[in-house]
Amino acid sequence: MCGVPSLLLIEDDDAIRTALELSLTRQGHRVATAATGEDGLKLLREQRPDLIVLDVMLPGIDGFEVCRRIRRTDQLPIILLTARSDDIDVVVGLESGADDYVVKPVQGRVLDARIRAVLRRGERESNDAATFGSLVIDRAAMTVTKNGEDLQLTPTELRLLLELSRRPGQALSRQQLLRLVWEHDYLGDSRLVDACVQRLRAKVEDVPSSPTLIRTVRGVGYRLDAPQ
């Protein structure tokens, strides 16, 4: 996460690919492009980019499937590019592991802001550690261990955990979390938070369906509790 961030743009439409490449390059990113999901997965292995911008509607394997395949091995940030803001697309996209999404027609500036926000999530800022039961969050090394085992968290999941752990026992609303973690404005999609909390619970909780660490506070949001 130093120097010029490198991106992988997977988009099948030539005009959009060219225009976004042009726009993102002007914003100071190194951009590699692929026209299909298969090509994108190949480029991912070769170039190891910092972030992937992924179109949902792709010929062959679609964006959701690409997302799921990446998540099996990698925790690098993924931003979905969806032509439809139909809710089902967003939900499926977030469930398949995307960190954020933007709706076409996307403004280059918005996309750039999202990219930078996602990338910032991996940056370390303090040098202490916190322990919640069997969960140890090492803010210096930016690692999380559970029962001594390293957990593979995406930068977004890690940042969400860090923000919650910074205020243990205090409930944070979804809008607050959207500002803190996603750096979205007041209209952030609260489903981003919900989907990310689900993924995080699946990794840190003993029984994800009955969470003891990340609790839902009805009518407010979420709270990180140290088990009694």
Next chain:
Amino acid sequence: MTDTQAGLRGWTAARKGVWSRLRFTSLRLRLVVVFGLVALTAAVSASGIAYWLNREAVLTRTQDAVLRDFQQEMQNRAGLLPARPTQDELQHTAGQMANSSQRFSVLLVAQDADGKPLYSSSGALDGFTLADVPKSLRTAVNDKQRVDSSDKAAYHLYWQRIVEDDKPYLIAGTKVVGGGTTGYMLKSLEQEAKDLNSLAWSLGIATGLALIGSALLAQAAATTVLKPVHRLGVAARRLGEGRLDTRLRVSGTDELADLSRTFNNAAEALEKRVADMAGRDEASRRFVADMSHELRTPLTAITAVTEVLEEELEAGTGSVDPMIEPAVRLVVSETRRLNDLVENLMEVTRFDAGTARLVLDDVDVADLITACIDARAWLDAVELDAERGIMARLDPRRLDVILANLIGNALKHGGSPVRVTVREEDDAVVIDVRDHGPGIPEDVLPHVFDRFYKASASRPRSEGSGLGLSIALENAHIHGGEITAANSPDGGAVFTLRLPRDEPADKKED
């Protein structure tokens, strides 16, 4: 809805049901009445004729027998009396006469040797005196007629029916030819009257039975007619409620079966037509949806590139030819407009297709309004009167769309300052957006939420897409809320947004 209203509505419905049944039975009632009238007329005339014929037959037979007997007795007994009988002779004869088979009472009138009138009565009916004999009868009996070839006797037998003390009697009298004795007889017709009465009762009962029978028949006839009519009514109501697949079972070949068949054909035609129209409507909606989707792809590319152009202009590096600059700016601004239009079209098609979903969150309404105003740099033009801490469970993005459209519209047409007021009412949050412009003309007011509605053809092209208020209204509806437009008495237009604080479905909690 309160309980009282519900009760009231239930009562109204019940009353309506009773009314419709009453109305429904009126045909039944008419049939019963007509059947009844026919039966009554037939029965009454039949039994009337039968009664009169019978009455005449019975009375005539009795009367003839009595009179014949009386005449016989007069000839055989009174005729044997001397012209001047004694009281005893008269009494004896009267007693003999009264003993005849017909059991009538006899009154004999004669003159004794001194010319004094003698009266002698006998029989079952006591106190038969001359006073009981009508005067007309006495006159007729005593009237001596001229004897000629056609009229062989000087005195005739006269009779009359009288009613005394509500009892019918036959009274007759005659005078013995050549003798001075006048005889009267009185016969009670009570037995005959009783018989006739019981006959009248029987006939009356028969008429009553005929009436009841006709009513039952009418009911049966009405049922056979009204049942299909009722079924037809039910089917028509179902059709009206939108269940276009309603069909009637056709049985028989009568007019009602024809009507059922016609109904079925009409329903089928209607269903087909509605299906056609729905299909066409669906096709045109899908076309708009597909079209806006298709527009998005090139727009995404164009937007990304125009931004590059815009930044180039703003950087002021001189890399853009000053002659070309206005053209570039036009492309940039119009691309933005096109983006908004396509975005709004997409939103509208989502509402039309019913795929719009709420993403609910608990938000502070005042904070959201502040953020909405702030994000669009309207802070100077909008006065906000809202206390923080009014929490509501709603979709923040959709509320933002509503507010942006309402406030934007107020700023565009009403001019600043625009005043936004938030208040709580029971289970609702009410947001008023009031401008200080000229208000909305009365004829435009009902159409402000229509899509692409222009107050007049000559109105200058507005900056909006023509969909803003319509989208705002749809967004309020999807929350279970409402927006109303009105003119304030103090001038200016007021748009009132009312949203329920709690969305009933709470799907997000885990």
